[in-house]
Amino acid sequence: xxxFPRNPSGVAAVGPDYSILKGENFGFSTVPGARDDxxxxxxxxxxxxxxxxVFKLATPSDSTVSLMxxxxxxxxxxxxxxxxxTAALRRGSDNDPQGGMRTGxxxxxxxxxxxxxxxxxxSTVRADSQCSDDSQYGDDSKLTVWEADKIAPCFESFILFVxxxxxxxxxxxxxxxxxxxxxxxxxxxxxxxxxxTEDTDAYSADYVDPVDFAHVACGMFPLGNSSVERxxxxxxxxxxxxxxxxxxxxxxxxxxxxxxxxxxxLYFDQHNRRFAWGLTALSRTIHAYxxxxxxxxxxxxxxxxxxxxxxxxxxxxxxxSLGSVDRLGFDxxxxxxxxxxxxxxxxxxxxxxxxxxxxxxxKVERRTYFGNRCIVAAESLxxxxxxxxxxxxxxxxxxxxAFLIKDVWMLFGDxxxxxxxxxxxLKVLHAEFNKPGExxxxxxxxxxxxxxxxxxxxxxxxxxxxxxxxxxxxxxQDRQHSRTVVQWAGNLISSADDPIQVTTAxxxxxxxxxxxxxxxxxxxxxxxxxxxxxEETADGIKVVLAEFDYATFAGExxxxxxxxxxxQSILSLEGARPFRSRLDxxxxxxxxxxxxxxxxxxxxxxxxxxxxxxAKCAAGCKPVLPIMKWIQGSATDTAWHKRNHMDTAxxxxxxxxxxxxxxxxxxxxxxxxxxxxxxPGCSGAKKTTY
Numbered sequence: 001x002x003x004f005p006r007n008p009s010g011v012a013a014v015g016p017d018y019s020i021l022k023g024e025n026f027g028f029s030t031v032p033g034a035r036d037d038x039x040x041x042x043x044x045x046x047x048x049x050x051x052x053x054v055f056k057l058a059t060p061s062d063s064t065v066s067l068m069x070x071x072x073x074x075x076x077x078x079x080x081x082x083x084x085x086t087a088a089l090r091r092g093s094d095n096d097p098q099g100g101m102r103t104g105x106x107x108x109x110x111x112x113x114x115x116x117x118x119x120x121x122x123s124t125v126r127a128d129s130q131c132s133d134d135s136q137y138g139d140d141s142k143l144t145v146w147e148a149d150k151i152a153p154c155f156e157s158f159i160l161f162v163x164x165x166x167x168x169x170x171x172x173x174x175x176x177x178x179x180x181x182x183x184x185x186x187x188x189x190x191x192x193x194x195x196x197t198e199d200t201d202a203y204s205a206d207y208v209d210p211v212d213f214a215h216v217a218c219g220m221f222p223l224g225n226s227s228v229e230r231x232x233x234x235x236x237x238x239x240x241x242x243x244x245x246x247x248x249x250x251x252x253x254x255x256x257x258x259x260x261x262x263x264x265x266l267y268f269d270q271h272n273r274r275f276a277w278g279l280t281a282l283s284r285t286i287h288a289y290x291x292x293x294x295x296x297x298x299x300x301x302x303x304x305x306x307x308x309x310x311x312x313x314x315x316x317x318x319x320x321s322l323g324s325v326d327r328l329g330f331d332x333x334x335x336x337x338x339x340x341x342x343x344x345x346x347x348x349x350x351x352x353x354x355x356x357x358x359x360x361x362x363k364v365e366r367r368t369y370f371g372n373r374c375i376v377a378a379e380s381l382x383x384x385x386x387x388x389x390x391x392x393x394x395x396x397x398x399x400x401x402a403f404l405i406k407d408v409w410m411l412f413g414d415x416x417x418x419x420x421x422x423x424x425x426l427k428v429l430h431a432e433f434n435k436p437g438e439x440x441x442x443x444x445x446x447x448x449x450x451x452x453x454x455x456x457x458x459x460x461x462x463x464x465x466x467x468x469x470x471x472x473x474x475x476x477q478d479r480q481h482s483r484t485v486v487q488w489a490g491n492l493i494s495s496a497d498d499p500i501q502v503t504t505a506x507x508x509x510x511x512x513x514x515x516x517x518x519x520x521x522x523x524x525x526x527x528x529x530x531x532x533x534x535e536e537t538a539d540g541i542k543v544v545l546a547e548f549d550y551a552t553f554a555g556e557x558x559x560x561x562x563x564x565x566x567x568q569s570i571l572s573l574e575g576a577r578p579f580r581s582r583l584d585x586x587x588x589x590x591x592x593x594x595x596x597x598x599x600x601x602x603x604x605x606x607x608x609x610x611x612x613x614x615a616k617c618a619a620g621c622k623p624v625l626p627i628m629k630w631i632q633g634s635a636t637d638t639a640w641h642k643r644n645h646m647d648t649a650x651x652x653x654x655x656x657x658x659x660x661x662x663x664x665x666x667x668x669x670x671x672x673x674x675x676x677x678x679x680p681g682c683s684g685a686k687k688t689t690y
Contacts, residue, residue, distance in 0.1 A: 058319035083111035113157030272334035508543035527588030573639035597660030
C-alpha cells in the first residue's frame with residue numbers, strides 16, 4: 001500500500017481511475033441554478049481586493065524552507081530577465097525578427113513565449129534592466145490586444161520555466177536533508193477542457209466567447225518522476241488551482257465569476273480541500289485568489305511587463321512547489337491512498353478524540369477511518385460546506401461502511417462549535433429513549449466528535465479560520481473545523497429506490513420528531529435530505545433521524561439558520577420570531593417532500609430530470625418550475641415565494657403538486673399542507689402575518 005501523507009496527489013497523472021472518489025450526487029447538485037444562485041453578486045460581496053497577505057499564505061511555514069524559496073525565486077528571476085533581454089535583442093535583429101532561439105534550449109523557448117506575452121517594445125531594451133523593479137517590457141497602449149487563447153500558451157510557458165528550475169534546484173539540494181523530495185511537487189499546466197454542463201450554472205455559454213476567455217488548470221505532480229512539460233488531464237484531485245484568462249480588463253468581473261464557478265466544481269470533486277487557490281490573467285496582469293470559508297481575497301496585481309511583477313508570480317509558483325500541502329489549501333488529515341493489493345483508491349480520514357488522562361490532563365488521540373464514498377460532497381463556494389463520508393474502521397473493509405463522518409466548519413465560540421450542541425442533544429434523547437419499548441434507534445448515535453487538528457512538531461493545533469487565514473483582512477466568521485463520527489444507517493432519503501421508501505421515511509421521521517418534543521422538548525431545526533437516514537431490514541424500513549447540530553429546546557433562541565434555505569419554514573426565513581415551534585419542523589418535512597417529488601427521489605432520477613430540462617431549454621422552451629424560486633435570492637425572497645405557493649389549496653396545487661412526479665409523495669404532501677396551512681389555528685403561512 002502506498003500512502004501520501006503530505007502530497008495529496010497520491011500518484012502521477014498516469015494512474016488509477018479516481019472517479020469513484022468524485023463528488024457523488026446524492027444531493028441536489030443537478031438542479032439547475034441550485035448551486036449558489038446569484039454567484040456573481042455573492043463573489044463581489046465577499047471579495048477583498050489588493051491583499052498583500054495572499055502572497056504570505058503561499059510562503060512555506062517552515063522558516064528554513066521559506067528562506068530557500070526566496071533564494072530560488074531570485075535565481076529564477078535573474079535567469080528569466082537575462083533570457084528576456086537576449087530574446088528581445090534577437091527579435092530586433094534582421095536575422096531573427098521573431099526572437100526565436102537557435103539553441104533548442106526549452107528555457108529559451110519558454111522565455112520567448114513569456115516575452116511575447118509581456119510585449120517588450122524593441123526601443124526599451126536596456127542592458128541594466130535585469131531584475132530592476134521598474135524594468136518594463138511594454139504596456140497595453142503600444143500593443144495589439146491578444147485573444148485569450150493566444151495568451152494561454154504564454155501563461156503556460158511561465159509556469160514551465162519556473163517548474164524546470166524547481167526540479168533542478170530540489171534535485172541538487174535534496175541531499176542536504178533540508179528539502180525532502182516527497183514534500184515537494186511540480187506545478188505544471190494541464191490540458192485545457194471546456195466547461196461541462198454541471199460547471200456552468202452561474203453563467204450562460206451564450207455570452208462566453210472562447211475568443212475572450214481561456215482556461216488553464218495548474219496541476220500538482222510528483223517532483224521526482226514527472227517531466228517538465230504540459231501534462232494530460234489528471235484526476236481531479238491533482239488540480240492545485242484554476243486560472244482564467246481574459247484578453248482585457250473589460251471582462252474583469254466576468255473572469256472572476258468564471259473562476260468562482262470552476263472553484264465550486266473543484267470543491268465538489270476534491271474532498272480534502274480546506275480552501276482553494278485561483279488565478280486570473282487579464283491581458284498582461286495576473287491576480288492570485290484565495291477562496292476561504294466565507295471570504296475571497298485577491299492579491300495585488302502582478303504586472304508581467306515589469307520585473308517586479310514577474311518576480312512576484314515566480315515567488316508564488318515556487319511557494320506552491322516547496323510548501324506543505326496545507327499551504328496549497330489541502331487538508332493533510334484527509335489523504336488519497338492507492339492500495340497496491342487491488343489498485344482501488346480510497347481515503348484515509350483522521351478524527352481527533354479528547355481523552356481524559358486524569359483530572360488535570362486531557363490528551364488528543366487520533367483515530368483513522370477508511371472509505372471510498374463521499375455521500376454528500378461540497379456544493380457551495382462558501383459557508384458551512386458539510387461533507388459526508390461513508391467509512392469503515394478497517395482499511396480491509398473499506399467498501400463495507402459502518403460509520404458516517406460529517407466534516408464541517410461550524411461557527412466558533414458558541415455552543416454549536418465542534419458539534420457540542422449535536423452531541424448534547426443526542427445524549428438527552430438516548431438517555432430518554434434507551435428503555436424497553438421505546439424507539440431507541442430512531443436517533444443517530446455519535447461515536448466521537450471534536451475539532452480537526454494539525455500536528456505541528458509534537459503538538460496538536462486546532463484547525464480554525466483565524467489560524468488558517470492569519471494575516472488576511474476582514475475575516476467574516478470565526479469557524480472551527482470539526483468532524484463527527486456516527487453510526488451509518490446505510491442510505492439518505494435522497495437516495496431512495498422508490499416513492500414508498502420516501503413516504504415511509506418521512507412518516508417515521510414525523511413520529512421521531514413528535515417523540516423528541518413530547519418527551520424532551522427538543523426541536524430539530526435542520527430537516528433536510530441529509531437529516532433522514534434509513535436502512536432496509538427484514539422487518540421493513542428502519543429510519544434514523546440525524547443532524548441535530550441546529551436543535552434547540554422549546555423556548556430557546558434559535559440562533560444561526562442552516563444553509564439549505566429551501567427546507568426552512570417561512571417564519572424562520574423571515575426572522576419573524578426568534579424561537580422555533582413544532583410547526584417549523586413540520587413545514588421542513590413538507591418542503592422536503594415537495595423537493596424530492598419535483599426533482600427526483602434519487603440521483604438517477606435527478607440526472608434524468610435535469611437532462612430533460614436542459615433539452616427543453618436547448619430547444620427554445622424554458623419551462624419554469626415555481627419551486628425553483630425557493631433557491632433564488634435572499635432568505636426573505638424564499639419566504640415570500642413560499643407564501644405565494646402555500647397560501648391556499650389552489651395555489652399549492654398549481655405551483656407545487658402539479659409538478660410532483662410521484663403520486664404517493666403528492667398525496668402525503670397534500671395532507672401535510674392541509675394540516676399545516678389550512679387547518680384553523682395553524683396558519684403558518686397566512687399573508688395576514690406578513
